[in-house]
Amino acid sequence: xxxxxxxxxxxxxxxxxxxxxxxxxxxxxxxxxxxxxxxxxxxxxxxxxxxxxxxxxxxxxxxxxxxxxxxxxxxxxxxxxxxxxxxxxxxxxxxxxxxxxxxxxxxxxxxxxxxxxxxxxxxxxxxxxxxxxxxxxxxxxxxxxxxxxxxxxxxxxxxxxxxxxxxxxxxxxxxxxxxxxxxxxxxxxxxxxxxxxxxxxxxxxxxxxxxxxxxxxxxxxxxxxxxxxxxxxxxxxxxxxxxxxxxxxxxxxxxxxxxxxxxxxxxxxxxxxxxxxxxxxxxxxxxxxxxxxxxxxxxxxxxxxxxxxxxxxxxxxxxxxxxxxxx
Ligand code: SAH
Numbered sequence: 437x438x439x440x441x442x443x444x445x446x447x448x449x450x451x452x453x454x455x456x457x458x459x460x461x462x463x464x465x466x467x468x469x470x471x472x473x474x475x476x477x478x479x480x481x482x483x484x485x486x487x488x489x490x491x492x493x494x495x496x497x498x499x500x501x502x503x504x505x506x507x508x509x510x511x512x513x514x515x516x517x518x519x520x521x522x523x524x525x526x527x528x529x530x531x532x533x534x535x536x537x538x539x540x541x542x543x544x545x546x547x548x549x550x551x552x553x554x555x556x557x558x559x560x561x562x563x564x565x566x567x568x569x570x571x572x573x574x575x576x577x578x579x580x581x582x583x584x585x586x587x588x589x590x591x592x593x594x595x596x597x598x599x600x601x602x603x604x605x606x607x608x609x610x611x612x613x614x615x616x617x618x619x620x621x622x623x624x625x626x627x628x629x630x631x632x633x634x635x636x637x638x639x640x641x642x643x644x645x646x647x648x649x650x651x652x653x654x655x656x657x658x659x660x661x662x663x664x665x666x667x668x669x670x671x672x673x674x675x676x677x678x679x680x681x682x683x684x685x686x687x688x689x690x691x692x693x694x695x696x697x698x699x700x701x702x703x704x705x706x707x708x709x710x711x712x713x714x715x716x717x718x719x720x721x722x723x724x725x726x727x728x729x730x731x732x733x734x735x736x737x738x739x740x741x742x743x744x745x746x747x748x749x750x751x752x753x754x755x756x757x758x759x760x761x762x763x
Contacts, residue, residue: 459679466682466714473690474716478750478757481562481694482523483532485723485731486511490536492566495599496589496630498661499536499731505663509727510541513549519722520553526743527758528720530560532585537566546572547579554580562623567603567611574618583621583651586612590630591641599630612648623652623692628680629672630658638680642687652692652717655680659698674702678713685714692717697741707741711753718757720746 487510493500511519520531531553535541550561563576564585573584586608590596593605616622626641638655645653658672677699685693694717699706707718720741723731743759750757 459675459682462679462682462686463713466685467712469685469689470693470714470716476755477716478711478753478755479530479692479717480528480746480757480759481530481532481717481719482519482526482528482559482722483534483719484511484516484519485535485721485728486516486533487535487538487541488727488731489538489540490566491539492537492600492602495601495665496627496658496661498663500664503663510538511724511727513545513552515724516549517552517556519724520557520559523722524557524559527761528559529758530562530582531557532562532564532719534564534585535566543572543575547575550576550579550581567608570614573611573615573620577615577618577620581620583623584615585623585652586615587623587625587627587654587656588612588641588644589627590633590637591626591644592633592637595630595632595637598632612650616649621651622648623654624648624650625654625656625684626680627656627658627672628677629670631666631669635676639683642680642684645684646688650688650691652694653684653688654694654696655684656696656698657702659701671702674699674706674709677702678709681710681715682713694719697721700741708749708753711749711755718746718749720759 488499488506489508489510490499490501493502499506516533523531533549553559553561560582561580562583562585563581588605588608590599596605612622612624624645626638628638655677657674657677660667660669660671681693693715695707695710695715697707697719699710703709718741720743721728747759750760
């Protein structure tokens with residue numbers, strides 16, 4: 437048995453075994469459940485980071501408003517639609533439009549883009565655009581958006597408030613409930629290893645996701661971001677993140693769980709390890725290269741997952757996917 441203490445919080449120790457023992461059994465159960473629901477299929481999700489402008493000042497994020505060291509960009513309608521068309525040609529099944537909480541990106545333009553993608557491709561549209569007005573959420577749903585990703589980040593409302601000073605946990609939770617009610621599929625999840633976070637909280641968070649009847653969910657290890665106040669904090673633990681991913685699969689059963697790119701920043705095979713802990717979705721980055729450098733999640737050095745790398749990964753796991761059937 438090995439003791440793992442994530443983040444900088446000494447009272448969050450959890451005894452887990454990273455080699456063999458408890459975890460190997462846990463991961464095996466998680467993969468069995470995934471296979472019951474999805475067979476041997478990896479679901480490919482294309483990501484395009486449409487804007488790195490942000491109105492918020494989250495302590496863990498390099499795109500925060502007060503970081504004046506990055507060049508801000510916005511992709512326009514035509515560019516995004518072109519990217520969507522190319523994703524479809526490569527066998528991708530859904531497109532995720534992600535951005536900072538950019539409240540000045542015109543909603544009419546977002547609506548037009550969602551509508552065009554749904555009309556011109558067979559892609560499902562997933563939005564990850566932060567906290568939004570109800571009217572805007574309704575408009576994007578009406579335009580054809582299928583799913584909205586809004587992570588709760590950490591389930592403790594007090595810690596949440598410290599890390600996200602201009603918003604509240606309740607507000608984020610209410611947005612999720614509202615979106616589920618009006619007909620979005622919803623996705624949420626947590627960053628594992630934030631300073632002061634406890635394991636108990638993360639477990640409670642998993643149960644909350646179950647109550648919310650999320651359609652997809654994720655855990656992401658904490659990555660200290662350049663340009664953020666938490667840049668010198670320790671990385672979240674890989675083992676612990678995998679542990680919670682497996683628990684997520686076991687407790688939430690047939691939900692879509694991505695192997696998020698943060699796993700590959702902790703370990704070169706991090707996403708393969710996440711798949712082996714029960715994930716069934718691989719996210720593939722289609723943001724134009726010059727912009728991707730400025731999408732300061734994690735660091736300029738982040739190495740977004742390419743189509744080629746995703747294919748190699750799926751083959752190495754002996755799994756199948758629509759991106760393998762197309763050249
Ligand atoms: N503005 C949007 C999108 C943010 S980026 C929103 O707030 O929902 C998407 C996700 O990246 C976040 O929800 C968060 O879970 C993750 N993320 C951001 N900074 C991170 C960090 N330092 N470590 C790990 N994950 C991080």
